[in-house]
Amino acid sequence: MNNPSGNPPNENAHKYFQPHVIHNNKQLQFIRSCFAAIAGSAAGILGLTNWSGFLFYALSWSTLAVLLVVFKCYHQPGNYFMHGLRELVVDGAINGLLSYILFHTFLYGLVHLYQ
Amino acid sequence: MSQFAGKVLALISTLFLAHSAYSTYEHLNYLKAVEQSEAVLPVEIVVECLLSALVTLFGVIISAQPFKNIHLESQMATMTIDKFDTRPSFVGFNHRKVVSTQGQLERRLR
Numbered sequence: 001m002n003n004p005s006g007n008p009p010n011e012n013a014h015k016y017f018q019p020h021v022i023h024n025n026k027q028l029q030f031i032r033s034c035f036a037a038i039a040g041s042a043a044g045i046l047g048l049t050n051w052s053g054f055l056f057y058a059l060s061w062s063t064l065a066v067l068l069v070v071f072k073c074y075h076q077p078g079n080y081f082m083h084g085l086r087e088l089v090v091d092g093a094i095n096g097l098l099s100y101i102l103f104h105t106f107l108y109g110l111v112h113l114y115q
Numbered sequence: 116m117s118q119f120a121g122k123v124l125a126l127i128s129t130l131f132l133a134h135s136a137y138s139t140y141e142h143l144n145y146l147k148a149v150e151q152s153e154a155v156l157p158v159e160i161v162v163e164c165l166l167s168a169l170v171t172l173f174g175v176i177i178s179a180q181p182f183k184n185i186h187l188e189s190q191m192a193t194m195t196i197d198k199f200d201t202r203p204s205f206v207g208f209n210h211r212k213v214v215s216t217q218g219q220l221e222r223r224l225r
Contacts, residue, residue, distance in 0.1 A: 017190045020183040027179045034125075034175040038132070042168035045136045046161060064172065071173075072182050080182040111140050 016082055024080050028068075028092075035064050036096050040103025047112050048104075057100050065089045121178030128174060131167035135160055 039060040048056050068088055069077055078084040083091070138160045146152070184190075191199065 015187055016185045017187050020185045020190070023180070024182045024185065027182065031176055031179050035172060038168050038171050038175070041132060041136070042164055045132070045139055045164050046156065047139070060168075060172075063169070067173065067176055071176055072179070079184050079186065082185065107136065111136050112143065114140070 021082065028081075028088075031064075031068070032092050032096055033099065035060070036099030037103050040100045041107045043100070043104045044107025044109075045111055047108065053104060057097060061089075061093060061096065118178045118180065121174045121176070123174075125171050125174030125178060128167045128170035131163060132171060135164040135167060138163070 039057060042060075043053055043056045046056075065088060069075060069085070073080050073088070077088050081087040139156060142157065142160065
């Protein structure tokens with residue numbers, strides 16, 4: 001089977017129990033979607049623009065990573081995700097940024113621009 | 116049980132977030148009516164917005180289902196040996212009562 005794009009298949013995949021991997025990814029997807037809505041709304045309400053908007057995203061993403069590691073992974077992200085901490089913190093950052101920008105512009109227009 | 120508490124917490128703090136949004140909208144309308152320029156939001160609205168966002172995020176994280184251990188060893192530890200180390204045994208043909216077609220034909224012809 002060819003893998004034309006994306007990451008190469010994980011050679012250690014046989015060491016992991018696939019249904020639990022899928023379950024964890026589903027929960028993480030849910031949490032990240034809600035996070036984008038919440039952070040974008042907060043940024044829009046506060047009226048952040050330009051670089052402060054991106055800075056707020058970086059700060060809130062770091063807060064989300066810390067909360068996840070402490071309350072969901074019990075300080076052991078390697079037990080719950082195949083690539084460990086990298087999968088929690090780095091992999092979804094750009095996708096979350098796009099949803100964050102969506103909610104940011106929506107709330108900013110709603111609160112600050114409505115004349 | 117903690118999932119339900121998380122959902123309730125997230126719902127309540129979402130209401131606070133909406134309240135802070137409406138507060139900023141009202142404040143901007145007030146500034147426009149008084150003809151002052153918008154310098155910075157009052158600190159209580161900023162604090163309410165940030166705190167409610169944080170509590171909503173916390174409630175969402177709590178309300179998601181707990182993560183499950185993905186290592187194969189933890190799953191194998193819950194299974195008995197009969198569940199993962201089985202193979203079909205030898206196939207036997209020496210049943211108790213032997214009924215074959217040849218035997219039936221012999222009995223009928225006699």
